[in-house]
Amino acid sequence: MTAQLTRIGCSVKAEVSLTAASGYDGIILVAESLDKVAGQFQNLHAPLKAQEEIDISVAKDGACVKISSHGGRLVYAPTGQLNRDYDDVRRFADAAAAGIKRAIKAGIKRPLLVHVPDQSYQHADLVTLLGALHALYVPLEIREDVPTKATKLSTLGFLGNEKVIELALALESGRAVARDVGGSDPERMAPPKVEEYIRATFQGSKVKVDVVSDDGKLCKDYPLFSAVNRCAKGVDRHKGRVIYLTYEGEGPIEKTLMLVGKGVTYDTGGADIKAGGIMAGMHRDKCGSAAVAGFMEIVNKLQPKNLKVIGSMAMVRNSVGSECYVADEIITSRAGVRVRVGNTDAEGRMAMADVLCHMKEMAANEIDPHLMTIATLTGHCVLAYGEGYSAVMDNGPARLAGVSQTLQRAGEEIADPFEISSIRREDFEFHAGKSEYEDVLQCNNAPSSRTPRGHQTPSAFLILSSGLDKHGKDSTSPLKYSHLDIAGSSGPFPGVPSGAPILALAKAYIPGAF
Known part of the structure; x- marks a missing residue:
């Protein structure tokens, strides 16, 4: 399945397996830890582990490393720990967005987005894809006035099922309108x-x-x-x-x-x-x-x-x-309520x-x-x-x-x-009228943050x-x-x-x- 979301100008393509996916010039990998990568994608774990030997920040901050397939580039975008009291599914969206931004900086135009699922989060796959799509949004004025910047990628592959992509594109279409x-x-x-x-x-x-x-x-x-x-x-x-x-x-x-x-x-x-x-x-x-x-x-x-x-x-x-209009005006609402402007x-x-x-x-x-x-x-x-x-x-x-x-x-x-x-x-x-002139007081005259x-x-x-x-x-x-x-x-x-x-x-x- 390939779908186009006009407001990001990028086609989104479903892939059923990493080995069958072709035509991509990079991989964006979203995972909790390198250990979780090893359990799911051993071929991607090896280059990350090799990079960690010279840069221990890889596990926490991610990296862009060389691989032998898919355009030769792998962007690792870690979610960080997911099982603490204060962790939630937003970590997948944040990691995916960070991965997209890093891939764009690396010059990748056709990335394949891959995530290591976590059974604690039912919609982790959907949230991951939504995080990536959020990072691909281009403001309306830019799309209209600077056509050369109207898109950030040409194709986004996603290792997942078609239903998730269809739902993500429907949700993202609404977010793009908003x-x-x-x-x-x-x-x-x-x-x-x-x-x-x-x-x-x-x-x-x-x-x-x-x-x-x-x-x-x-x-x-x-x-x-x-x-x-x-x-x-x-x-x-x-x-x-x-x-x-x-x-x-x-x-x-x-x-x-x-x-x-x-x-x-x-x-x-x-x-x-x-x-x-x-x-x-x-x-x-x-x-x-x-x-x-x-x-x-x-x-x-x-x-x-x-x-x-x-x-x-x-x-x-x-x-x-x-x-x-000014404070002290009294205006009768559609409901017949006399409102004093504060x-x-x-x-x-x-x-x-x-x-x-x-x-x-x-x-x-x-x-x-x-x-x-x-x-x-x-x-x-x-x-x-x-x-x-x-x-x-x-x-x-x-x-x-x-x-x-x-x-x-x-x-x-x-x-x-x-x-x-x-x-x-x-x-x-607080909003009850303070005199016989009005039924309701619209507001006091202090900022809400001091009220x-x-x-x-x-x-x-x-x-x-x-x-x-x-x-x-x-x-x-x-x-x-x-x-x-x-x-x-x-x-x-x-x-x-x-x-x-x-x-x-x-x-x-x-x-x-x-």
Whole structure:
């Protein structure tokens, strides 16, 4: 089997054995240790052991050594120890990515990726290949503007079965969409450009695209979103969009997943401007919406039966100027909740709240609906859990259904980890109106990283401002709702976005594909 993933421009070929594989100019070997290599590939172990005699760092750091076959080069990419309390499957992805980068530096163009399996990790082969594909991603602007750099390899061979390759390419296609939208600069992926990209991506597919761009409709139906959009809409190329993506699988629908993504294409902070050089990188504040688009691409590729997915992308720029919204304004949300603005740099929750309310309204007619917001929302989340981890927090009905635990287990298996947070009474008290003027306070005027429970409280705001507080476990019509903060997991800047948390979502909601 040979498959092409257009966004990396590299064909991926399945190989059933090392001896039968031909046409490669190098091997990338991912393994825990040289001893494990000896147990599986004695012919590859010998040159590595010989190299270790003159360089003991080989076992820990890897190396590129000469071999007598496959183009004469072997790149060894060790995972390191895998059985300690803190080891997890990410070591395979990290090693594969490091191996790809080392192979490219060595001038290898057609490597064969080989890994020594570990029975402790069910999806080690898939995660290894995904790690390699992540390293092969080329940013959208480079693919468009510098064609000579549009690909990093011509062919990637993989010693494994075809099903793993097919699944990896479907997952990577989604991650590539998420990276394209999330990582591209604020002009290349301004809201109208996002619409163009999304329409082109899903043209002729099973994913239906609907876009709300009329300012009158946005102001009427999405007033909190429109407050953020008020300054940006004076510039045609920055005008906001609410994009809906709908997929309905074959057979009777058994579950409906309803996703709301934060898509702030650039976050100046608005009137509460980001000062002191911290504005750089704020084009990445759209990675929540990017994740929604990426997940919909995975759904489009895998086409799971009995599942309906409605994704929404709240695409808006938080500009600063004479038309920008300001702290102290009171705006009535779609749900009829009077919201006092506390800080214009808390624009992400504003952009999502009315879209979430719309999803809540639609959920009344859906089968087993589960609502989620996905956002690079708070620095507090990064402070609490560090980089590389998404946080998930459930309302009462979602907590009773064990949604957080399901996502955490899925992420653990597929190298897309989650930490579980809780929504507490203090979070609702924090956002309760502080005077008779307003029902809800949007935010305080301190950074989330200096606010106690800084990443948990926004979930309470989203519940209150969207009217989801009327659908808790004490309601006659409860709705499952989970908030996913991906500020820490969305990827490094400078660097390439990770595509989190779409691998975990796919594993949790399309388990039959794995």
